[in-house]
Amino acid sequence: MDKEEIISQGYLESYITGDLNNEETREVEELIASDKEAMLEFYNIQKLIELLAIRLGISASPVIKRTIMEHPSVSSHIKPIDKGSSGGWRMAMAASILFALFTSVLAAYFYSQWRTTDNELTSLIAQNLQLAESFNRVNNDLNNLRQDVAVLISPEYQRIIMDGTENAPDVKAVIYWNSKQEKVFLNSSTLASLPTDQQYQLWALVDGQPIDAGVFDASTGTFQIMKNIAKADAFAVTVEPKGGSESPTLSTMQVLGKV
Amino acid sequence: MQTLDLNTVLIKRIKSRDTTALDYLYENYSEALFGIILRTLRNQEAAEETLHDVFIKIWDQIDKYDPSKGTLFTWMYRIARNQAIDTLRSKNFKAFEKSNDIDGYVDIFDSSDLGKEDYIGLADVLSKIGEMCKKLIQLNFFMGYSHAEISKNEDMPLGSVKTKLRSCLKNIRTQLSKDFG
Numbered sequence: 001m002d003k004e005e006i007i008s009q010g011y012l013e014s015y016i017t018g019d020l021n022n023e024e025t026r027e028v029e030e031l032i033a034s035d036k037e038a039m040l041e042f043y044n045i046q047k048l049i050e051l052l053a054i055r056l057g058i059s060a061s062p063v064i065k066r067t068i069m070e071h072p073s074v075s076s077h078i079k080p081i082d083k084g085s086s087g088g089w090r091m092a093m094a095a096s097i098l099f100a101l102f103t104s105v106l107a108a109y110f111y112s113q114w115r116t117t118d119n120e121l122t123s124l125i126a127q128n129l130q131l132a133e134s135f136n137r138v139n140n141d142l143n144n145l146r147q148d149v150a151v152l153i154s155p156e157y158q159r160i161i162m163d164g165t166e167n168a169p170d171v172k173a174v175i176y177w178n179s180k181q182e183k184v185f186l187n188s189s190t191l192a193s194l195p196t197d198q199q200y201q202l203w204a205l206v207d208g209q210p211i212d213a214g215v216f217d218a219s220t221g222t223f224q225i226m227k228n229i230a231k232a233d234a235f236a237v238t239v240e241p242k243g244g245s246e247s248p249t250l251s252t253m254q255v256l257g258k259v
Numbered sequence: 260m261q262t263l264d265l266n267t268v269l270i271k272r273i274k275s276r277d278t279t280a281l282d283y284l285y286e287n288y289s290e291a292l293f294g295i296i297l298r299t300l301r302n303q304e305a306a307e308e309t310l311h312d313v314f315i316k317i318w319d320q321i322d323k324y325d326p327s328k329g330t331l332f333t334w335m336y337r338i339a340r341n342q343a344i345d346t347l348r349s350k351n352f353k354a355f356e357k358s359n360d361i362d363g364y365v366d367i368f369d370s371s372d373l374g375k376e377d378y379i380g381l382a383d384v385l386s387k388i389g390e391m392c393k394k395l396i397q398l399n400f401f402m403g404y405s406h407a408e409i410s411k412n413e414d415m416p417l418g419s420v421k422t423k424l425r426s427c428l429k430n431i432r433t434q435l436s437k438d439f440g
Contacts, residue, residue, distance in 0.1 A: 009418070010425035016329070017399060018337050019406050033327055043330070048432055049400055050291070050332040055381050056401055057290030058297055064307050065285055068314045069278065077276040 001027050003035055012042045016049055148223050151176050151185050160235055162257030168192070173255045175202075175235045182228035184213055191218045191254060194239065201240045203248050204232035215244040234258045266331040273321045281318055288332065289314070292339040299343035299403030300352075309346045313339045344403050384434040392427035399424055 006012065006028055014020050015028045031038045068074060151157050157176045164171035171192070176185040186202060194200065194217070202213040213235070214227040238245075239252035272280035292313060297306040316338050324334045346352050385393060395413075398404040399420075406424075410417045 008422070008425070010421035010423075013425050013428060014406065014421060016333055016336065017340060017405075019399075029328060044432060045428060046330045046333045048428055048435075049336065050330070051381070052396070052400065052431075053291040053295060053332075053336065054288075056294045056298075058294040059290055060293045060307050060310050064311050065289070067311055068285065068318075069282070071311075071315050073315060073319055074278055074281060078278045 003031055003038055006031050007038060007041055012038070012045055015042070016046060148185075151223065154178070156180060157185075158259065160257045160259055162235055162237065162255035164255050165253050167252065168254045171255055173237060173257075175257065176223070177229065177232070177235075177259075179230065179232075182230045184226040184229050185223040186216065186226050187223050188216065188218060188237070191237070193218045197242050198239055199242050199244060200237050200254070201244045201248065202226050203236050203238065204229045205234040205236065206231050207233065210236075210248045212244065212246070215240065215242075232259055267326075270321065270324065270326075270331060273318065281314070284317065284335075285314060288335060291332075292335060295336065295339050295401050295403070296343040298397075298401050299340070300347060302352075305346055305352060306343070309342050310339075313342050316342065340403055347403065381435075384431055387434060388427060388430050391423070392430065395420065395424050396427055 001009075001011070001024070011020065011024060011028050012032075015025065020028065032042045033039075069078070156178045158179065160175040160177060162173045162175060168191075171190045173189075173191060174187045176187075177183070184202075184204075188200065191200060199215040199217060201215045203210040204213050205211075211229065211232075212227065213229055216224050216226070234257060236248070236256040237254045238248040238250065239254065240249060269280055269284065273284070289310065293306065293310050296309045296313070297303065300306045300309065313335070317335055320338075324331065328334075395409065398409050399406065404412075406417055406420045409415070410420045413420070415423075
C-alpha cells in the first residue's frame, strides 16, 4: 500500500480499533513513523475519537475505582501518609528557621554587594562620559590641524602675507588661497581683539574693486575659512561694524597684501 | 501539542508507580472507556468488572505503551475495546448473551440524557452528518463491532465500510473546524 491508499482507504481509522491484519498494521506503523503528514492526520483522527468517547462517557459505580486502587498491584505502591513524630516536626521547624535566617543573611549580603556595584557603575559611567568628551575635543583639534597642514603643504595654495598698515604697523596676517577651488583661509592670529560691536572684514581687490570675503573676529591659532574668491589682485582687512559693510571703510585698514 | 506533553508527564508518573497518576487517569478517562465497554457488553455488572480489569492492565502494562504508535488515549481505548470483546466471547459471558445482530443499536449520539455539557456543539455537528454515518461510527468505535461484522449486517462491501467510516469522521472534523473558524 502507498501513503495515499493508507490514508484515503481508512486504514488509519482501522489502526485505532485494531481492525487490521499484521501486514497492514506494520505498513500503517511504518507510514506514521516516517511521514509527518500521515502522522498529523492520524493524530487528528485519534483526537476526534477521544473527543467523541469523552462525549459519550458513562459513569461506572464508584466502587470500581476503589477496587482498582485496592488491587494488590496498585495498593502496594500507595505511599502511606507520614504524619511524623512531634520531634521530627520540631526538627523541621528548626531547620526552616535556620534556613530563613541563612537566606536573610545572604539577602543582606547580596544587597550590600549590589549597592557597592551600583555606585561603582555610576562613577564608571561618569568617567566614561568625561573620557568621551575629551576624546571628541582632541579629535576635533586633530581634524582642524590636519586641515591646516593640508592647506599649508598643498602646492595648490598660494601664500599671501598681508603686512600691517600704519593703523597697525606690528601686525601681520596670512592668506592661503586656492584660486582653482576658490578657497580662502586666513590666519589672523596677531590682529588685536575688537569691541563687541565691531568685526574685521576681509576684502579681495579685483581691478581696484573691493569684494567682500567675509567677516571674522580676532582669533588665535587656527585658520579661518573665508568666502570663496576666484580672482584677486590683493587682499586687505578693515574694521567694520558688526556684521560687515558693503564697501570697506578704508581709513580702518589693518593689513594689506598683494598677490 | 499540550495534551501530548501532559500525557508524557502522566506516563512517566505511572511508570514510576505513582498511584496518584492512576487516580488522575481514572478521573479523566474512566467514563469514556466505560461508555465503550458498556455499549459493547450491554451488561452493567460485566462492564464494571471489565473496566476494573482494563485499569489494572493499564497500570501493569504501561511499559508496553509506545508513544510513536499513538496517543495514550488510543492505547487505552484499544485495551478497553479488546478487553470488552474478549469478555463478550468468554464462556462466562455466554450466559448474558448479547444478540449478535445489530438490532440492539440505538442512536447514542441522540440521547438527551448524556448529561454532559456540550461546549463545542458536538451534538449539533453530529446531527448534520447523516444517519448512516452516525450508525457506522457508533457500531465500529463505540460498540465493538468489526468492519467485517458491520459489512455483513449492513450488507455493505468491506472496503466501503472502511472508506465510508473515514469520510464520516472527516466530515465531523470539517464541521468542527468550520464552527471554530
